[in-house]
Amino acid sequence: MRFERPFRYTLVLAPYTLFKETLRVKSFDYAAPPSLEEAIKLLRTHPNARLLAGGTDLLVQLRTGRRETDLVIDVKRIPELNRIDYDPSRGLTLGAAVPCYRIYGNRVVSEAYPALAEVASIIGGTQIQGRASIGGNLCNAAPSADSIPLLIALGATCRIAGAAGEREVPAEDFCTAPGKNVLVPGELLVSVHIPPPAPHTGAYYLRFIPRNEMDIAVAGAGVQVVLKDGRFESARIALSAVAPTPLFVREAGDALAGSPVNSESIAEAAEIARAAARPITDMRGTAEYRKHLCGVLARRALETAIEKAREAQ
Amino acid sequence: MQGKVRVQATINGEAQEFLCEPRQSLLECLRDVLGLTGTKEGCNDGNCGACTVMLDDRIVTSCLVLGVEAEGCRITTIEGIAAGSQLHPLQQAFLENAALQCGICTPGFIVAAKALLDRDPAPSEERIRLWLANNLCRCTGYDKIVRAVQQAAARIPEAVV
């Protein structure tokens, strides 16, 4: 996943230079366990091991000193983390290490979850998408992660495994602070599950970046709407880059439930989303600008999601 | 500590074996261990694309791949694009269209563009620009690069991929 600086850290600590940015990194060992049990065993014996899927965040962080480790555990040989299982009645189970290109390259999955395929195609660029994974995007837990607001909007859940067994956590609870997630030492993310969409569902993630590709989101809105007879049956809205974690704005979606599909209700929901945002000022934008963007992006994302819902079966 | 790891991979069609520390990137291994200096380092964090290689038919920024991850993989670098002494149509098109000035980004662009033409023999200008957004050029403004890719696409017969 894309390397995202912990903006708040850099502002509060002023030195960014405390991270002793370097060209290279301290020595570490490398292991590529072939099974989940092996990986869990290694995590138990190496408490500061880091997991490696696509490496597009981890390698940068190791080089800048933001993270340190003595063991890198490559999870790309573990079957459960590398599978895509889709069934129209059960939904999608996406292995945590599955790279972006396999998502949008999978025609069946792309048709069932077009917004997810599209998110996978905007993270970084072509080369990054050849390695980076949605699971890595989750675990890296950057406030600006592009996939997480959409996962929240889609009602995704995260399957976690560790020595104590397995558990599931909703996507909106997975990130706990910038760069921090809900995994306790010894655990790893196995897969993400997305339920099958109801009829007349549309989803979309819209972010704002200054260029057209390659940038970290200044702000982003992930939405899913379910329509019925000209009204919203339900809606979920989540925001990126405007809070310490990706922000599930439950109230905004709840306000839409039962409302007619028109510009007034959309505007109201967008305003609730905008009000909920609590961004900081950093090199990617001021707080005022980001808050403003939230309203714009939420509105535009809703409009697109509605269009897609109308086109869907 | 583990010490150096032995890695076996197929590079430009040939079985290769090399030793590296786990912390060494694939880019370092190609350049400093194997002497394949055609792949370049521009940023070491995945943002410029100068280090682009093909890894099992996908283009990747080799600075963000560890050498040890290349075990069992097929890698194509710029050194493997020409067919012996015969330049690939992309290489020829870059020359004819003056699609390079300083040339440092050129290996990355050619490998990336070849991966596109392998999949899509007649990409639109928009598709070319989107595909190549992970490759930075500071000299050309991309105009002649895009034209070179279009010309190469027109010249590559559909059957040969």
Add this chain to the structure above:
Amino acid sequence: MSTQYTVIGTRPVRHDGADKVTGRALYGADVQMAGLLHGYILRSPHAHARIRRIDTSKAEAFPGVKAVVTAADFSPVEDKVVDLGEGNTPLSYIRGNVLASGKVLYQGHAVAAVAASSVHIAEEAARLIEVDYEVLPCVLTAPEAMRDDAPILHDNLRTKEFGEQTGRVSNVAEHFRHVMGDVEQGFAEADLIVEREYHTATVHQGYIEPHNATALWNNDGRILVWCSTQGAFVVRDVTACILQVPVSRVKVTPMEIGGGFGGKIPVYLEPVAALLSKKTGRPVKIVMSRKDVFEGTGPTPGSYIRVKMGAKKGGRITAAQAYLAYEAGAYPGAMVGPGGMCVFAAYDIPNVVIDGFDVVVNKPSTAAYRAPGATNAAFATETVVDEIADKLGMDPLEFRLKNAAKEGTRRADGPKYRRIGCVEVIEAMKNHPHYSAPLEGKNRGRGVAIGFWFNAGLPSSCTITVNADGTVNLVEGSPDIGGTRTSIAMQAAEVLGITAEDVRPTVVDTDSVGFTAVTGGSRTTFATGLAAYEAAQDVMRQMKERAAQLWEVSPESVTAEHGVFRSGDHSITFRELAKELSETGGPVVGRGAVQPRGVGGSFSGAMADVEVDPETGKVSVLRFTAVQDAGKAIHPSYVEGQMQGGSVQGIGWALNEEYYMNSSGTMMNSSLLDYRMPTALDLPMIDTVIVEVPNPGHPFGVRGVGEANIVPPPAAIANAIYHAIGVRMNRLPMNPPAIMEAVWSQRD
């Protein structure tokens, strides 16, 4: 009358092409040799601090480390003033930027260096060097640094004003002023006066290849250097000066270079690598990281500018005034001088005052960036001109034509123009289909701007040897950044009457060719081309003598045209004559060594269509046309390439690029993720129009084209934004948050 050329104006494949598309071309980081050690430079985390003590003992003891150096390893020499071709500078400044002594003046300032068996070990060991800093307050912009209470960077810097030393201690190294006519009178005569102020952020050249150098301090005392540089002779002279050794002891081999744009003229790594090599007895290679490039090399000045202009109703400019305060970075030498020369250079204005300030601040010491100083100034002038034309209800290109500089126009800094192409460039813009194409849709606008940049002359040397098969070897010393091997070879080929392919150009080291100044300053095709021209003429003179010998006629009777020598009924081709050389006196070697005065100067124009998203402030460039006077385009593809490349750098400068620094002087965005240069997806095709108003100072009419194309784009985009959404921007970059802020303040 247009001259018909055989080679000039064609588009041969460049001579180094095969190597560059196959990865075989060797750039500085590709250097390998037996016993090579790897260096790593420790840099200051503070923007301004006194160095109390440096303890390198732990690093020296680290396994795998072979040597550590600091400024203490420079040979002890009393500070003196040296002239390295850029005017007089204290040696302590030049040494100081390479390895800090006494003080660090910017975050990223080099403090120490380690050589080890691997770069990983060197970097780990460098973290063990203990530097005891006394942190001092820092100052980061020119206006702040000019205040009386500003922290002082150099205790020994005294302000020079109007050419005289004032003895004042301040951060202002120099204040100059150009005066022409009477501005008070001029403004009094004006019907309309516009005065605006501008802030432009620090930006970087953004070459994709980081700096690198390999040095070997050999057992015979010679210092051998392989590096990425725009000028091997500059590296030789500066390295020798820093190390205080005779110039003849240093030999520099320029490797292929991955972009420079002015930023690879200064010397950073070579003396450090040489010191490490001296201590270890082995060659040492140092390659900068991207972070080092941003923090430890030479970006271009940020600036504070005011421009005031007055015009009559009918459109004639009566007076213009400019105030230019440029950030030099840690050491004096901001390119405010050229900025002052270019600010009104496109116009014929009778009454002008220009004040320029070279101001040191706690940022990296600035270097040239493609027409250095001119882009900042043009951003101001060209937006003021647009505002005046708009208020007078005049077409922006008509207004410029009414006031355009011509042959004989005097610039406020003194010189009168010889033959120039300003009018022709503006007319080419007017006549271009882009200018009259309808632009429909909301929030879309079109903007134009023009700009000027000089050509440098400076010395170049060249030798040409004739091979028995009728090809020639051309040896020159200009690193090839953009196809100049070929544009130089083409000029020789034209004189010799052979094909471009039959000329074999090589770029060689400082031992193997006469002094040659940098590849930069828009001079290479012009000056080194002229040296090649002279060398080729020398070859022709000798070839005629050989033909005369064969035919037993006088050499004066021998003519040559299109590669055929004739006298009376005799004729022989170049290729056939080449076979006869060993029979007629031996090898033919021609030489050229020039320091041309006949420089031309190039005008350029930019036209941009943009769409602005009024809810986000994002600007999309829909269409872009670049026009430039090339005098004579030797290889049109590479001239177009310069125009397109400069335009895109200008677009990046306009929209997103900046050094984002916190209040402690730390650069927050020193990576290519957040230092946002345009990608292929951010741009349309860049249309180009090459105007040819021949430069009378060059046999083929060549004007250097490398730089002027970066000058107008930011202003063209600013003007387009105004015409799209009615907001006048006065800062760079015009990024989305800045545009929204401007939209909101206009609303309030």
